[in-house]
Amino acid sequence: MLQVKKKINDDFFSKVYQVTKCIPYGRITSYGAIARYLGSGRSARMVGWALNVSHINQEFIPAHRVVNRNGLLTGKHHFGNSTTMEQLLVNEGIIIVNDWIINFEEKFWDPGTELK
DNA sequence: ATTCTGACAGCAA
């Protein structure tokens, strides 16, 4: 059918939510890692897009644990207050200085490796 | 229907 309405519930977004919700406490990952895990390595933008609408989701999505591959809190501005994301991460043991995750590699959590 | 944008990432110059 032409009008096959894609259900967001079973879409790329949902996968992003699943993976994101699987991120353990005190761990972080990158958009690219998630995108790669989903099969589209270069569709990292979609991951960010999904997280953008994740706040509409009923479940709490630890989107603050998802940063770009540089370990920079690029999406901190989308958490209401610019400090919310940083606060949450710092609260989980992530060391952040000037929006940069110092122990990024240390706390990095790869869905493709950790999750299966 | 077409165009632009978007919480990225990779590659080229």
Next chain:
DNA sequence: TTTGCTGCCAGAA
């Protein structure tokens, strides 16, 4: 090395 463009997919105007 740094800067900039392109690719990716989906949604909004």
